[in-house]
Amino acid sequence: MYKFAAREGIMKGKAAVLLDVGGPFEIREYPLPDVEPGAILARVIMSPVCGSDVHVFKGEHALQKISKGNPRLLGHEAIARVFRLGRDVKTDYLGRPLREGDRITASIIQPCGQCSTCLSGLAQCLNRFRFKTSPEEFPHFSGTFAEYYYIRPGQWVYKVPEGLSDEAVAPVNCALSTVTYALSQVGIGFGASIVIQGAGGLGISAAALSKDMGAAHVIVVEKNLERLKVARDFGADEVIGMEQYPSAEERVAKVRELTGGRGVELVIELTGNPDGIPEGMKMLGPGGTYLLVGMVSGKITFKGEMDSSEFVFQSKKLWGCASYRPWVIPKVFDFLLRTKDRYPFDKLISHKFGLGEIERAMKLADEGKVTRAAIVP
Secondary structure, three states, X not given: OOOOOOXXXXXXXXXXXXXXXXXXXXXXXXXXXXXXXXXXXXXXEEEEOOHHHHHHHOOOOOOOOOEOOEOEOOOOOOEEEEEEEOOOOOXXXXXXXXXXXXXXXXXXOOOOXXXXXXXXXXXXXXXXXXXXXXXXXXXXXXXXXXXXXXXXXXXXXXXOOOOOOHHHHOOHHHHHHHHHHHHHHHOOOOOOEEEEEOOOHHHHHHHHHHHHOOOOEEEEEEOOHHHHHHHHHXXXXXXXXXXXXXXXXXXXXXXXXXXXXXXXXXXEEOOOOOOHHHHHHHHEEEEEEEEEOOOOOOOOOOOOXXXXXXXXXXXXXXXXXXXOOOOHHHHHHHHHHHOOOOOOHHHOOOEXXXXXXXXXXXXXXXXXXXXXXXXXX
């Protein structure tokens, strides 16, 4: 069993705290919290930079706002090791025994179970970010861009299966789970053609997942050539580079060409850039669905026009989806184990940074110059 190296008198941990919109970050030390009976204190192994972290950093996230004087500890995707277990914690969410040193991942959300959304069975709990508290308050480590992460009582936590690398598992509790849940909600018909807008962590994950769910023809649209190469390794049948096809009209025409003029059954937006929305709408065939996942910044304004009559006369659908349910992470683990020789998920994280390099990691992620950056505290 894994044993933590002895550290005499260990009482504090470091965290990269965001002080204002756009930075700076400051490395601060906080006392390790006393662990509640139903909680877990985990030692972070690796925490990827998610697109939503970038939106919060830039002040664009609709639900998570920062301001000067209101410091925030970002980060939610992570793989970690159990450091301390609350006295009532014996197992993970699936009933498997947990011990100090076990690798774990935890859900990024904690539904309240009482709001109208929870009672209706949806994953988008109105209060799901209620425990994203200030790092100046107990338990301090409420985000994963830190040496430690505090997992609240009742939070979904899962022991990581043997045979999966840290790199493959680190994005599970957001990128892979968010896309898995979204695709399961809209459904992928057997033999369907789909377009994925964006080949970052979510887009590349979506390529592999959609192929596994029955898509016959997966087309990825992306501006970064290196990302397009990676997308092919994850199941993309065709890639459309924005340098080769610089205008929206050219990209739409290419999709039509690849689908015999019909268009695709599903377009997944995973860029967070609203300018791609009218373009993606035009790639849909009759009865197609446009799935918004990356647009978390609130009000949408974009260049160009959108023809609403196409939705009326061709029965197209617009669908938004975020978060996921507790069944998703175990299914994603099964998927990773089953396809580990097919898709190189252990190579999805392209760049690693220390806590002190977090601002650089954020900016590179924002500029799309990395497939997935990760913080290794």
